[in-house]
Amino acid sequence: MKAAVIVFPGSNCDRDVKVALEAAESRVAMVWHGDAELPGVDLIVLPGGFAHGDYLRCGAMAAHSPVMAEVKAQAQRGVPVLGICNGFQVLCEAGLLPGALLPNAGLKFVCRDVQVAVETSQSVFTNAYEAGQVLRIPVAHHDGQYYADDDDLARLEDLGQIAFRYVDGPAPGAGNPNGSAHDIAGVFNEGKTVLGLMPHPERAADPMHGGSDGCGLFLGLVRALG
Amino acid sequence: MKARVHIYPKRGVLDPQGKAVQRALGTLGFSGVAEVRQGKLIELELDERDPARARAQVEAMCSKLLANTVIENYAIELDEDSK
Numbered sequence: 060m061k062a063a064v065i066v067f068p069g070s071n072c073d074r075d076v077k078v079a080l081e082a083a084e085s086r087v088a089m090v091w092h093g094d095a096e097l098p099g100v101d102l103i104v105l106p107g108g109f110a111h112g113d114y115l116r117c118g119a120m121a122a123h124s125p126v127m128a129e130v131k132a133q134a135q136r137g138v139p140v141l142g143i144c145n146g147f148q149v150l151c152e153a154g155l156l157p158g159a160l161l162p163n164a165g166l167k168f169v170c171r172d173v174q175v176a177v178e179t180s181q182s183v184f185t186n187a188y189e190a191g192q193v194l195r196i197p198v199a200h201h202d203g204q205y206y207a208d209d210d211d212l213a214r215l216e217d218l219g220q221i222a223f224r225y226v227d228g229p230a231p232g233a234g235n236p237n238g239s240a241h242d243i244a245g246v247f248n249e250g251k252t253v254l255g256l257m258p259h260p261e262r263a264a265d266p267m268h269g270g271s272d273g274c275g276l277f278l279g280l281v282r283a284l285g
Numbered sequence: 286m287k288a289r290v291h292i293y294p295k296r297g298v299l300d301p302q303g304k305a306v307q308r309a310l311g312t313l314g315f316s317g318v319a320e321v322r323q324g325k326l327i328e329l330e331l332d333e334r335d336p337a338r339a340r341a342q343v344e345a346m347c348s349k350l351l352a353n354t355v356i357e358n359y360a361i362e363l364d365e366d367s368k
Contacts, residue, residue, distance in 0.1 A: 116353055123350065152353065159355040161294075166301045206298060206356055238299065 060085040060284045062102040065130065067092040067121045072107035072143065072261060079264040080104070083277035092124040101284040102139050103130055105146030107199075107259055117160060117202045118148030127153055139183050139284065140253045141276075144200055147245070147255030156246055156255045157215065158207030163200070164238025170199040172232040172270070175223040175244045175258055182251040185222060187279030193226055194272040196258040198236055203257040205239035205246070212240055220247045223256055286331045287364040288343045290351055293324035298356050327351060336365040 062085050066073045077087045088098050092110075097103070110121035121127070127149075134140045134155055142150040150156045163169055172195050177188040188194070207215065215221055223245035225235040235242045237257070245256030260273025294300040300322050307321040329346075333339040343361050352359040 115351070119350060119353065151355075159353055161299065161356060162301055164299060164301050166305060204299070208297070208355075238301075 060101045060281045061088065061098075062086070062104055062280075063088045063090045063097055063100040064104045064106055065090050065092055065126055066106070067108065067110035067124060067145075067149075069110045069112055070106050070108035070145070072145075072259065075259075076104055076106045076143065076261040079261040079273065079277050082264060083274070083281045085277070085281050090126060092121065092126050095125045095129065097126065097129045097133060100138070102141065102280055103133060105130075105140070105142040105149050106261075107144035107146060110145055110149065113145075113202070116152065118145060118150075118152040121145075121149045122152035122154075131155065134248075134253055137250070137252050139280070141184065141280075142253075142255040143259055143261065144198075144203075144257055147257055148202065150253060150255045155253050156248055157211050158205055158246065160202050160257070161204040161206050162202050163204050163236070168199075168201040169203070169236045170197070171236070172197050173236055173244070173258055174226040174228070174230050174233045176226045178221050178224060179219055181219075182222070182247060182254070183280060183283035184247075184251075184254045184276055185279060186283055187275035193230075194223075194263075194275075195232060195270050196260055196263045196273050198258050199262075200237070200257055203237040203239065205237075205241075205243040205257075207240060215243075215246060216241070218249060220249065220251070221245075222247050222254055223258070286334055286336070286339050288329045288331055288339060289362040290327040290329070290343060290347060291324060291360045291362065292327065292352050292357050293322055293359075295356055295358050324357075336363055339363055339365075
């Protein structure tokens with residue numbers, strides 16, 4: 060598998076996700092956001108960070124970076140696109156995923172482990188997990204409150220487009236950290252070829268990180284995409 | 286020509302900043318504030334002098350970048366309006 064990681068001015072998880080992909084035996088090309096062309100790849104990753112300083116709205120300006128026209132074109136051809144944290148915000152702003160990410164309900168930056176349930180194993184992103192499996196993965200964001208109007212939320216539920224949900228309960232890190240509608244931590248597009256999620260699987264991808272529950276996402280992608 | 290774009294969170298979209306400001310006002314003794322919604326104001330200095338064309342330009346800027354209509358409403362005010 061060959062992946063392209065898009066680097067925006069202000070991305071800060073680009074190298075972390077490269078390390079996680081390479082550990083899963085993917086080749087990785089780093090692509091500057093100002094490039095108008097993308098190499099032929101099996102996966103496009105929009106990493107976490109603060110593209111363009113989060114000015115105006117998180118992801119608003121990055122969604123119009125030169126490279127995004129090509130990202131959209133390849134997404135339309137079915138090339139899988141993964142957006143993590145700021146990358147999720149960019150995907151929503153670019154119209155590749157429904158909804159938007161609002162400031163956290165508690166108005167504070169939240170940086171801690173959360174517990175998320177895998178809603179389906181039927182996607183290139185989640186095939187290494189079991190449906191219902193609970194993962195411990197860190198979040199680090201100020202604007203992670205997923206919002207979509209009631210019609211869109213009903214459609215997401217009906218079409219199985221919810222990828223990950225924050226889990227309630229007594230376990231450490233349980234609960235919805237940001238007020239997201241329907242406890243949504245990650246959503247797919249209709250074809251399940253585009254995934255955006257707020258938690259950082261690349262920060263739980265090695266026992267040295269204190270957890271490796273995020274590895275399955277990268278291993279599953281390599282398994283599905285060769 | 287100067288244009289101002291007022292951007293507010295849509296009704297039904299949780300506005301935690303507005304809620305926090307409302308609570309702070311209550312704490313300070315300003316009773317009777319039924320709702321606070323916090324938005325932003327963007328001022329633009331345009332080369333365009335024709336109001337209709339200026340409005341059309343700003344409208345396009347709003348729908349492409351300045352506002353996210355999934356969560357925000359916007360209103361455009363041109364200097365021409367106040368004359």
